[in-house]
Amino acid sequence: MTRHMTGAQIVIQALKDQGVDTIFGYPGGAVLPIYDELFQQNDIRHILVRHEQAATHAAEGYARSTGKPGCVIVTSGPGATNAVTGLTDALMDSIPMVVLSGQVPTFMIGNDAFQEADTVGITRPCTKHNWLVKDTADLATTIHQAFHVATHGRPGPVLVDIPKDVQFATAAYLPPEKARVSHYQPKTKADPEAILAAVEAIERAERPVFYTGGGIVNSGTAACAALRDLVGATGFPITSTLMGLGAYPASGEAWIGMLGMHGSYEANWAMHDCDVMICLGARFDDRITGRTDAFSPHSYRIHVDIDPSSINKNIHVHVPIVADVGSAIEDILALWRERGARTNAGPVQKWWKQIALWREKDCFGFRRSDQVIKPQYALQRLEALTKGHDRYITTEVGQHQMWAAQYLGFEEPNRWMTSGGLGTMGYGFPASIGVQIAHPESLVINVAGEASWLMNMQEMGTATQFRLPVKQFILNNERLGMVRQWQELLHGERYSASWSESLPDFVKLAESFGWKGIRCDSPADLDAAIREMIEHPGPVLFDCLVEKHENCFPMIPSGKAHNEMLLGEDATQGAIGAAGAVLV
Amino acid sequence: MNALHIKKGASSHSAYDLRNPLGDQRETHTLCVLVDNEAGVLARVIGLFSGRGYNIESLTVAETDHLGHRSRITIVTTGTPAVIEQIKAQLSRLVPVHQVNDLTVEGPAVSRELALIKVAGTGERRVEAMRLAEVFRAKVVDTTLESFVFELTGAPTKVDAFIELMRPLGVVEVARTGVAAIARGGFAPD
Numbered sequence: 001m002t003r004h005m006t007g008a009q010i011v012i013q014a015l016k017d018q019g020v021d022t023i024f025g026y027p028g029g030a031v032l033p034i035y036d037e038l039f040q041q042n043d044i045r046h047i048l049v050r051h052e053q054a055a056t057h058a059a060e061g062y063a064r065s066t067g068k069p070g071c072v073i074v075t076s077g078p079g080a081t082n083a084v085t086g087l088t089d090a091l092m093d094s095i096p097m098v099v100l101s102g103q104v105p106t107f108m109i110g111n112d113a114f115q116e117a118d119t120v121g122i123t124r125p126c127t128k129h130n131w132l133v134k135d136t137a138d139l140a141t142t143i144h145q146a147f148h149v150a151t152h153g154r155p156g157p158v159l160v161d162i163p164k165d166v167q168f169a170t171a172a173y174l175p176p177e178k179a180r181v182s183h184y185q186p187k188t189k190a191d192p193e194a195i196l197a198a199v200e201a202i203e204r205a206e207r208p209v210f211y212t213g214g215g216i217v218n219s220g221t222a223a224c225a226a227l228r229d230l231v232g233a234t235g236f237p238i239t240s241t242l243m244g245l246g247a248y249p250a251s252g253e254a255w256i257g258m259l260g261m262h263g264s265y266e267a268n269w270a271m272h273d274c275d276v277m278i279c280l281g282a283r284f285d286d287r288i289t290g291r292t293d294a295f296s297p298h299s300y301r302i303h304v305d306i307d308p309s310s311i312n313k314n315i316h317v318h319v320p321i322v323a324d325v326g327s328a329i330e331d332i333l334a335l336w337r338e339r340g341a342r343t344n345a346g347p348v349q350k351w352w353k354q355i356a357l358w359r360e361k362d363c364f365g366f367r368r369s370d371q372v373i374k375p376q377y378a379l380q381r382l383e384a385l386t387k388g389h390d391r392y393i394t395t396e397v398g399q400h401q402m403w404a405a406q407y408l409g410f411e412e413p414n415r416w417m418t419s420g421g422l423g424t425m426g427y428g429f430p431a432s433i434g435v436q437i438a439h440p441e442s443l444v445i446n447v448a449g450e451a452s453w454l455m456n457m458q459e460m461g462t463a464t465q466f467r468l469p470v471k472q473f474i475l476n477n478e479r480l481g482m483v484r485q486w487q488e489l490l491h492g493e494r495y496s497a498s499w500s501e502s503l504p505d506f507v508k509l510a511e512s513f514g515w516k517g518i519r520c521d522s523p524a525d526l527d528a529a530i531r532e533m534i535e536h537p538g539p540v541l542f543d544c545l546v547e548k549h550e551n552c553f554p555m556i557p558s559g560k561a562h563n564e565m566l567l568g569e570d571a572t573q574g575a576i577g578a579a580g581a582v583l584v
Numbered sequence: 585m586n587a588l589h590i591k592k593g594a595s596s597h598s599a600y601d602l603r604n605p606l607g608d609q610r611e612t613h614t615l616c617v618l619v620d621n622e623a624g625v626l627a628r629v630i631g632l633f634s635g636r637g638y639n640i641e642s643l644t645v646a647e648t649d650h651l652g653h654r655s656r657i658t659i660v661t662t663g664t665p666a667v668i669e670q671i672k673a674q675l676s677r678l679v680p681v682h683q684v685n686d687l688t689v690e691g692p693a694v695s696r697e698l699a700l701i702k703v704a705g706t707g708e709r710r711v712e713a714m715r716l717a718e719v720f721r722a723k724v725v726d727t728t729l730e731s732f733v734f735e736l737t738g739a740p741t742k743v744d745a746f747i748e749l750m751r752p753l754g755v756v757e758v759a760r761t762g763v764a765a766i767a768r769g770g771f772a773p774d
Contacts, residue, residue: 120624121624121627124624124627124628124631125631125635128679129678129679129680132623132624149679153677154677182679183682184679186677307677308673308676308677309670309673309674309676309677311673312666312669312670313670313673316666
C-alpha cells in the first residue's frame, strides 16, 4: 500500500530510508516545512551550524571519517550560495554528499522573489549532478537517485533543490526499492587484458613504485586491506598523495612518504627515476606532477581509476584500467599469485638501496630551537603524545597542513581529513565538528593556522551547543604562512597583505564560548600544554605561538621537475623562474 | 566560437603548463551525444565545454525519441587527439548522458546543415545569384524584386562555399542550423 505524505514528510522518510542519522544545516523560510518535520521525529539528528559553508565541511568530515554520505540542509538564496564552497570542495576531493536546498515556490521561480537564487544553475558546475524538483510526486525518487549518484562511481556532492510548495503538497511515497533505478551505473570491474598487462609489468619491474591516492580511501577498507596485501607481497615501495594518507600505514616497511610539491625527497625521486609506476586511485594532479613534460620520463605507467576522464588527462599512461580500485587491486593480486608471485627481486633490492641513499638526505630535518617553538617540532610532539589515541586529524589549508602531512603518521584510512583539491581555508574546524559527531568518543584534532581558522571561527558555538570536545591546535605565526613563503621566494620579499593583524586573544575567545583556552610559546612547556589539551574533556583552543618566518620544505618549485626539489638550505630567490612564477 | 581557442602547448582545460605528449595536431570531430531530455541538460553540456576551455564549432539539439525521453546533441569540436578523448570522457560521465559516439572515427557518417541566405541585388548580380543557387540546388523560399532568401541543405563545407560565392553578390544575412550528423549503414552505433 502506498502512503501519501507531504513533500516535507517525504524528505524525512527518504532520508531515513537512506540510512541518514545526522544532518547538518541551517533553517530559513524556504525549508520551514522540512524543519517542522525534523522537529517531530527523533531518528535524524540535526546539527545546527552557524554558517552554511560550515554545514558542508562538517558533512565532508562526517563522510570522510565514516565512508557514508554526508547530508546537509540549507534554505534558498543565501543558504544555497553559502554552500557552494563546500560543494566545490567535495567535488574536487570526491566526497559523497547530499545537499537539500529550499527554493521559492514553483510559481515564483524566475520572479526575483525574496531569497531566490538560481541554485541549480549556480551549483551545476560544482556538483556531480543536481535536480530541481517541481512535482511532489517526483520527490522521493529524486532523493533516492541523489544518494545513488553521490555514492556510486567516483563519489561526489549532489544537490536537490525543493521549492516550498513542493514541500507542502502531498504525493505517494516511493521507498528506495520501488524507486526507478538510475541508468547511472559506472563500470567497476577491470578488463582482464589490462589486469594482465599490469601483472606483467609488476613481474618485470626493476625500479617500481606504487603511487596511491584518495580513491583507495573512498573505495573502502577492503581496498586498503587489498593494497596492504599487494604492497606486502611484492615488497615494492609505496608513496601516496595528500588525500590517500592512511590507506597504507605510515609505519609500514614499504612506506617512503607522501609525494608532491611538499612531499618527501625519496618519494619524489623514486617517482622520477622509476621504471614502472602503478598509480592506484590518484589523478596526476599538478601538485603531484610538477612540470609535466619532465614527469617520470622513463616509466611504464599503469593507472587504475574509476573515472575514465581521469585517465590520460594530465599524464599519458600505458595501461589504463577503468575500475573500482579495490576490485582492481584484488584482481591484480589474484592473477599475480596465480602466475607464481614473481618479482625481479635483485634489481628491486638495488632500487631500495638507492631509495635509502635518498632517505639519508633527511628531507624533513629542521633547525631546532629551545627559544621558540618550531612548527615542525610542535607537530612532532603532537604526534608523539597522541599516537596511541583513537585519533582523527583535520586540517585547514597552508603551511601547517603540509607540516601535518609530513610529521603526523597515519596508520589507518579515514583518519585524515583535509581539503586537497580545492585548498579551502576554513575547512578544518567545521570538518572536525563533523568527525566528532560521527565519533563522539574519539580524540579529534584540527591542526590549523590562525588565518585559516578564523575563516570559520563562528562554529565555536556549534561545538559548545553539541558538547563536542574538538581540539583546535593552532600553529600561530601571525602570518598567512604559505602566502608569505611564496612572496619570499617569488616576489622579492614584499609581503603584501600576508600578515594577520588584529588577532583576537585566543584564550579569552575560548573562554567566552565556554571552551578551554591554552597558550604556549615555549618549547619547554609544549608537552605539558599538549597533554592538558588532550586530557580536557571539552573543546580546547590551543594557541601555539610558533616561529614566524619558517618555510615549508622540501619543495618542488612551480614549473620544476621532481628531481629539482629544493631542500631547506637550497632555498634562495630565483629558484623559481619566470615561467614558474605564473603557476599557482 | 573562437573565444575558447586552445593555446598551443597548453592543455585545453587548465591554465597550467601541461604539454600534450601525443602531438598537438588539431583535429575536427563530430560527436553525437544521447541525453535524457530533461531541464538543464544542454546547460550541463555547454557548461562543460566553457568551463574546461573546449571549443564548440557547431552544436545542435532536439528531442529525437519522445517516448524514451531522449534528445540528441550533435557537437562539432576541435582539439588535439588527447583533448578529443578528454571531451568524450568528460561528456560520458555526465549523469544524464547515455551514449557518446565520435562519428569522425567510428566509420563513415553523413553531416548536414541547413542554411537560409538572404541576398539583395538587382540586374546582372541578381541573375547570377539565381544561377549559382541552381548549381548548388538551393531553393528560393522568399523573394522580393530586390532580394532572394535561399534555402540550402548540405555538408557544412558546401554551405560555406555557397555563402562565399554569394558574398560579392550581396549577402545581407545568413542563418545556419548547425550540423546534424548520423552514421552510414543500417545500424545504430553502440
